[in-house]
Amino acid sequence: MKSASASGIEYSLIRSRRKTADIVIERDGQVVVRAPEAVPADEIADIVDAKQFWIYRSLAEWRDLNATRVLREFRDGEGFLYLGRAYRLRLVSGQEQPLSLRDGRFLLRRELAESGDPEVAKAAFRNYYIERGRERIGKRVAYFAPKAGVSPISTDVRELGNRWASCSPDGRLAFHWKCLMAPLSIIDYIVVHELCHLHHPDHSDAFWNEVDKVLPEYRQRKEWLRVRGASFDL
Incomplete structure (x- = not known):
């Protein structure tokens, strides 16, 4: 670059x-x-x-x-997004996992939130999204790949900086862990978007035509992500 x-x-x-x-x-x-x-x-x-x-x-x-980006704090009652829904946070003691989602609440080990380093608590959320995302997004890739007429080599979920997803020339797909904050319909759009890059690596009319074949309503989902994507942060 x-x-x-x-x-x-x-x-x-x-x-x-x-x-x-x-x-x-x-x-x-x-x-x-x-x-x-x-x-x-x-x-x-x-x-x-x-x-x-x-x-x-x-x-x-x-x-x-x-300007409307939400800055979240790791304290009781704070809302955190998962699959398009906001879940309240509860700090707990004695939990084996760093973070879990039970009974409509995110449960975070108290010592992680009170460590004095917010990156410790952020890491618990990132790891949670990555672990769940690899399974969930992997299934959506497997579902949409035949519809798009492509066969990606691999799918991963990880930190991608400022990109929602990426597609390598040899067919390796990667998705940002923040995608797991979006509703399933938006995740599907991101998945289809990357799959269609296996046909066209650019954003030409030919590329968008491929997206349209799989998701005719992609424009609404694309606009939703553009407007609300800034709120997908920790």
Whole structure:
């Protein structure tokens, strides 16, 4: 990944085997341009310049959406998302697992919340989402892969920074653990999105046509994720 700028816009450039250039605003507000290997840098700068109105508008929308980001605290009664539903947190003593979900509540070992380091409690949630996600998302990939006409090599759930998911050129899928905070319908959209990248690594019309074949209502789910995705955090 290289840094560059055009028309006063700072962006990161990622080159890959894709056929067309694509500009995205990542979840941290970073502008990322993904482009084919053969496209010259000055041509990419021209593409960014031509899209500057869209980029500035998208960045303004990103700032508005992130202004409502929820900062959660690891204390009794705080709400944490799982599969689209908010569950209240209860700190407990004597529980073997760091975190469990029982009787409509997240139960977190008290010493993790009171350790003085919030990263300890965050790790318990991340590990919970990763463990559950590998099974649940794996099943959704297995369900949708034949419908998309593809055969991914592997599926994993892990930390992916500012990306909801990724698809490697050899067919390895990875999903951010934060996907487990979304409703199942949104998880399905993310799964189908990545599966269709096995047909087209870019976001061309041909790619979206593949998504539409599997999920004709994908636009509503895509917009839901764009608007509410900022709340999927710890």
